Amino acid sequence: MARWEPNARERLVRSAVELFAEQGYEATTVTEIAERAGGLTKTTFFRHFADKREVLFAGQEIHGRIVAEAIAEAPASATPLEMVGLALDGLASSFTEDRRDIGRKLRTVVAHSAELQERSAAKRAALSETMARALRTHGVSELVADLAADLGVRAFYRAFDQWASSADSRTLVEYVPAVFSELKTAVSVLE
Amino acid sequence: MARWEPNARERLVRSAVELFAEQGYEATTVTEIAERAGGLTKTTFFRHFADKREVLFAGQEIHGRIVAEAIAEAPASATPLEMVGLALDGLASSFTEDRRDIGRKLRTVVAHSAELQERSAAKRAALSETMARALRTHGVSELVADLAADLGVRAFYRAFDQWASSADSRTLVEYVPAVFSELKTAVSVLE
Numbered sequence: 001m002a003r004w005e006p007n008a009r010e011r012l013v014r015s016a017v018e019l020f021a022e023q024g025y026e027a028t029t030v031t032e033i034a035e036r037a038g039g040l041t042k043t044t045f046f047r048h049f050a051d052k053r054e055v056l057f058a059g060q061e062i063h064g065r066i067v068a069e070a071i072a073e074a075p076a077s078a079t080p081l082e083m084v085g086l087a088l089d090g091l092a093s094s095f096t097e098d099r100r101d102i103g104r105k106l107r108t109v110v111a112h113s114a115e116l117q118e119r120s121a122a123k124r125a126a127l128s129e130t131m132a133r134a135l136r137t138h139g140v141s142e143l144v145a146d147l148a149a150d151l152g153v154r155a156f157y158r159a160f161d162q163w164a165s166s167a168d169s170r171t172l173v174e175y176v177p178a179v180f181s182e183l184k185t186a187v188s189v190l191e
Numbered sequence: 192m193a194r195w196e197p198n199a200r201e202r203l204v205r206s207a208v209e210l211f212a213e214q215g216y217e218a219t220t221v222t223e224i225a226e227r228a229g230g231l232t233k234t235t236f237f238r239h240f241a242d243k244r245e246v247l248f249a250g251q252e253i254h255g256r257i258v259a260e261a262i263a264e265a266p267a268s269a270t271p272l273e274m275v276g277l278a279l280d281g282l283a284s285s286f287t288e289d290r291r292d293i294g295r296k297l298r299t300v301v302a303h304s305a306e307l308q309e310r311s312a313a314k315r316a317a318l319s320e321t322m323a324r325a326l327r328t329h330g331v332s333e334l335v336a337d338l339a340a341d342l343g344v345r346a347f348y349r350a351f352d353q354w355a356s357s358a359d360s361r362t363l364v365e366y367v368p369a370v371f372s373e374l375k376t377a378v379s380v381l382e
Binding site: 080081117121122141147148150182183184185186187190 | 332
């Protein structure tokens, strides 16, 4: 009978990232990940994730939902980039301090695997597409939505990288505005 | 002894895309691809491509080189988007009419496979990164280069999609300017 394991999902993510960082992604098995997560089983792992790789991209669905909801709730008078700003605030708020260390380790793990880099590129593309779709639903024209979403995703990952590699006490939410503002300034000198 | 096979690479790409479109990507073997390409062998296939998947992304390296060279040769007075425009012209020129049908089939094949979609996302990200790097080498600041490259890659794939799905006699080079111009207009209404 399946036991309910408190925070099993969260523990599995942390244990996977730690093991991948310590001994490599290829060399790590699902059994080891479950074991390190406080004696969980392979069966518990597969209740939460499709495979060893997907444990690293667990946030994709929820991040998409946060972005879509933030844009859906934006005031009708907001410009495309203002809507993107609201989406980024929502997204950044979902990253608690304990994700910073995971983020830092994850970056190194991904940098060492072509397979994980492809999966990462697909995650970014999916986030951009979700953001663009939410913008179009909110009345933004197709091409403007695409560009605004690309800019938003760039801003988010750039802020995330800065946050993950720093050791201060600022939250990710505090990193986002400066980066977003730099990117908006960059838009004005494209041509 | 290895025979020299005229246009083997090109024939393998075409035969792979045809077989994937007819019977599915998963169901197709390297032996079948080589066979359909005018009686080539598996060994010849592996002289050209690392695996069954990579045959679909054969252009990645050469496309990156075309983009980098076009930007390197741009006049110093060119704006970031003017440099991107030159890169897109160079890239589009490399697509001859016979690629249109391959492009159309490839799009369908990729749409049916999560694995190929990931690889496609990685290819787009790599093209954007190559373009951004070339722009930075040519004096464009980091963030401006990133945004200009994102816009350029969007413009290219959008023009490519329009070209691949149409049946007129216009070349890809003729499709690019209108799409690029639409995207540049979209930039001005982001905020």
